Amino acid sequence: MKTRIEQVRSTLADILKPEQVPEIKESEGRITVSVVTDVPMGQKPGFAEEVKRRVGTLDGVKEVFVAFQAPAQADAPQGPAPLEGVKRILAVGSGKGGVGKSTVAVNLAAALVRKGLKIGLLDADIHGPSAAIMTGTRNHRAAADEQRRVIPANAHGLKVISIAFLTPPGQQAVVWRGPLVGRMVTQLLTNVAWGELDLLVVDLPPGTGDAVLSLAQTVPLSGALVVTTPQDVALLDVEKAVEMFQSVRVPVTGVIENMAGFVCPECGHETHIFLQGAGEKAAKKFNLPLLGSFPIDTSITPSGDEGTPIVFSQPDGAPAKAFAACADKMMARLDELASASAGTVNLTWDA
Ligand SMILES: Nc1ncnc2c1ncn2[C@@H]1O[C@H](COP(=O)(O)OP(=O)(O)OP(=O)(O)O)[C@@H](O)[C@H]1O
Ligand SMILES: [Mg+2]
Incomplete structure (x- = not known):
């Protein structure tokens, strides 16, 4: 038989x-x-x-x-080159804007720093450098080392690079065209004195496009996180983001649901504004793990606006604990992907 x-x-x-x-x-x-x-x-x-x-x-x-x-190609052209000293690179993206990519990227990076890891954060959002604002590095001016590489800012031990550092004071990020965005992302990655890093987290701009493509062409990405809000309609955005990463052969590490409910600042009670379990549903549909689910918490925005991520400003609070747990799962999943792929890239898709 x-x-x-x-x-x-x-x-x-x-x-x-x-x-x-x-x-x-x-x-x-x-x-x-x-x-x-x-x-x-x-x-x-x-x-x-x-x-x-x-x-x-x-x-x-x-x-x-x-x-x-993807098949292993013997005659494949010279692919992306690793960044010296940087063990892994993780992109944080979504199918649409405003879902909390930067909040998640910054706080996960901060949680990993608190665990004693060496972490970098690249703010690749040319049009609105939120990660620089959220880490209090908005006004940092870039200096170069002896090899003329840009020295990252230091935010509570987190190494941060943002396009904002290269924009003259008072000048807002201009509306840049695609190829220029791509070139800028490549520069921000490769021309930086990152030093030794366990992980470099890249906060992507909203939507699909040039930044992701340049990123994937420049460096090997260990994985990508897809951030989503919990409504049923957001499934389409998750699909868009998963497809975007698949199209550049980046394995999706998992899904993160953000704004999944509302925590009352007075009594701490959590109200589910949207359907419960939508993040779980999205993750299941694409055969991906749900790595975290974060409610709307009124302490998150002021903390970000003031330039100290909540993980650093309130390390014992519920959001910090949730980000720390999510960071653990995410690192475990990166290990899993690395051992599973052994030279090939795994793209998972569950129709
Ligand atoms: N869980 C949360 N609780 C409360 N506020 C949140 C939460 N997540 C994000 N926010 C707030 O929502 C706003 C948008 O978040 P954020 O900038 O992280 O989104 P984004 O997806 O990076 O946006 P963009 O697409 O413009 O880059 C910010 O003001 C942030 O502080
Ligand atoms: Mg953002």
Whole structure:
């Protein structure tokens, strides 16, 4: 009798060559099929559903996940180059603006600094340097080291670089066109004296586009976080963000739900303004872990506006604890992705 794994292989045999299915994992009726393909998933609608449909009809299969992998290319052009001394780079993005990317990026970075790690924060939002404002480094003026690399600002031990440092005082970030944004992001990454870092967190500008592309072309990214708000309609934005990272072959580390409820500043009671569990639903839909869920907390905005992230200003408060727990999960997931990928990039997608 065929084993379950053999049955999965046979049912996929006429749509996938054996070498395209390098791995099938099974755990309590939950099957994960790795599929190697160089076709961007957006251009192959229905493919994952077909794999799931076929495997799902096998006896004893409760759930099916499809993990796409990009093929290893022997003749691939010179890819992104690592930054010397920087162990990992993580991008924080979303499908739309204003969901709390900068708040999450800054506070996760701060939580990791509090754990004793060496962390950098790159504010790649050319149009509105919120991360610089939130870390109190807005008025920092860039100085260069002897190798003419920009020295990052120091915010409570967090190394911060922002486009704001390179803009003359009083001058607002101009409206820059795409290619210039890309070049600026590359400069901000590579021309900086980062020193030794365990992790460099990149706070992306809203939406899809040039900054992400330049980032992925310049350096190898260990992962990306997708931040979302909890409404059902935000699923579309999560999908957009996941697709954006997939299109540049960056593994998505997980989903973070922000503004998931309201904490009353008087009594501490949490009210769920939107549907509960929307973040969980979004994460499940894309076969990604939900790494954190943060309620609206009135102490977060003033803390950011005053230039001290809440993790530093109120280290014993509930938000700081929640960010610390999320940071732990995120680092564990980065470790997991690093050991799983071993040379290839894993793109997970659950139709
Ligand atoms: N959980 C929260 N509780 C209270 N306020 C929050 C929370 N998350 C974010 N905010 C506030 O919401 C506003 C928008 O957040 P933030 O700037 O982090 O969003 P963003 O996604 O980075 O925006 P953009 O797309 O413009 O870069 C800020 O004033 C921030 O202080
Ligand atoms: Mg922002």
